[in-house]
Amino acid sequence: MKTLITGGTGFVGLNVAEELLRGGEDVILFSDSELMAYALQKLSALPGTLKTVRADIADRAAVDAAFAEHQPDRVVHAAVITAGEQRELRDFDRIIDVNIKGTGHVLSAAAKHGARRVVYVSSGSAYGLALLDGTTVSEETPPQPDTLYSITKFASERLCARVRWLRGLDVVCARLGSVFGPWERDAGVRDMLSLPFQIVRLAMAGEEVILPRREARRDWIYSRDVAAGIVALLYADALRYDVYNVAAGTGWPRFAENLCSRLRPIFPTLRYRISSADEAPNVSFLGDRDRSMMSVERLSSDTGFRPTFDHGKAFDDYVAWLGGNRDYYDTRRR
């Protein structure tokens, strides 16, 4: 089986690629940025075969040409600009080009070239304000997109449903929880690095981590579980719905402190503390407000997949990965 992954050199894209390559699949990474030599070497050592296409998702002809050349059976569409406030004001046109037009181009090429299934990598952000009600959201919860990122994710989901309807394309959307884990790095293109990676970055720089006094509730999911969930959607026989949450479905209490304490083996000099009353933390949960948990009942009942990484297992695995792959994420090393 051949799977084309857009945003293939990004955080989620690489996790999916690794999962598929481990299983001996053919993977084509489509990205506008070059795959780092380190990652290329690591992924090339896995059983599957790896190809890369360097092109811009906003370029319709380039997307079509990649599909024409590689004829993927399956597609994971993860290319997106995860813009924060400043970037959304500054780069509005480019964000629309990548996040909305890019989705249209991929869906269109997938339909034209006969892809058997497309998984669109959406986000819990598609729920927008509906994710802030503090309870648990299911895929039936009506989204209220708020940020530009959120607006473009929800619009892209609806484009998927539209192309499914108009052209019979088998496409399904995966709404991810708050992802952390292997292959995250600061390449300067994502405005919103996960809290764990913010901590790792400070640890690398030898700076003290000052945690927020209050832990904002997030539905954390480990990136290997994200990859496994996406692959489950990519291969499930028949899917009854067009949207599936891919999250842990539960909160992880004292997430930040627990992670810091586990990071000691690879960052022996790591110092961390809770901020004092009048002091600003130097890491953030990307928003102060609690977010709702995301029910994974639908994913579990339709694919049989449930996330397997809890708190302890995820942190241990991540720490082991960090220890073994410093050449990838430590930007000071290059």
Add this chain to the structure above:
Amino acid sequence: MKTLITGGTGFVGLNVAEELLRGGEDVILFSDSELMAYALQKLSALPGTLKTVRADIADRAAVDAAFAEHQPDRVVHAAVITAGEQRELRDFDRIIDVNIKGTGHVLSAAAKHGARRVVYVSSGSAYGLALLDGTTVSEETPPQPDTLYSITKFASERLCARVRWLRGLDVVCARLGSVFGPWERDAGVRDMLSLPFQIVRLAMAGEEVILPRREARRDWIYSRDVAAGIVALLYADALRYDVYNVAAGTGWPRFAENLCSRLRPIFPTLRYRISSADEAPNVSFLGDRDRSMMSVERLSSDTGFRPTFDHGKAFDDYVAWLGGNRDYYDTRRR
């Protein structure tokens, strides 16, 4: 007061322009197509002053330049491509450029140049599938965008809310019902002409009108009421919400037949009948399914405005307008 209207040479834009010019206002029509000499002459005879800017809404710099030059106090953003299925497959990129980027450009320029209020002309289509439940939708009903047009209208509404939040712009969205009335014509740019205008077009061509056997329920609103509703939103002191339905809020039974019977004075040879069992009608309600009515309680309570044109009054006014303005809408005359 100076009002800039995007999509200013279009159906809704011209109705709003006429309403404002009658009240002695300054109006700037922003459009990528030229205002027909006939309409220019008619509108120029009204008390207000009229200017036109010919530029593309998808061109950020051109939009900004128009705002810089004219410094409008108020803005009505009506520019859009109303695409049917074929066009949405064919012109996807251009539709995104106009319907989403265009909205971003207008909001951005309005915020930068200090516009006091923007009304975004949205559509009942933003409700998408939620408009098909057969009951009455209010602005609290969660939208489920379906077509590309619907997806872009809802995304644009959320952009309005976003720019209001980020930049303090006073912007409100008007979700229109099924509009018909003066200034509609077949300029080849709208895929979805209203049922009344489809009938007028056949009448002009001397063709028999074959009506669908079943009348699909629509919340019809007369274009002069649309204009008055938009102007009410443009001038209301304080608006409590960011979205308002602008519709009649009620169905008009036997709409098509009643209209046909009223059109006789200006189209004396008009023939019409209900299609027989195995015959296709030659006019359409743009979809067979009934649509929900759109509650106008919010509009009424916050602006004091309620539509004043019922069935009879609207048809009489439209017939009078058609009789007096054939040079505008009759494309065979040019």
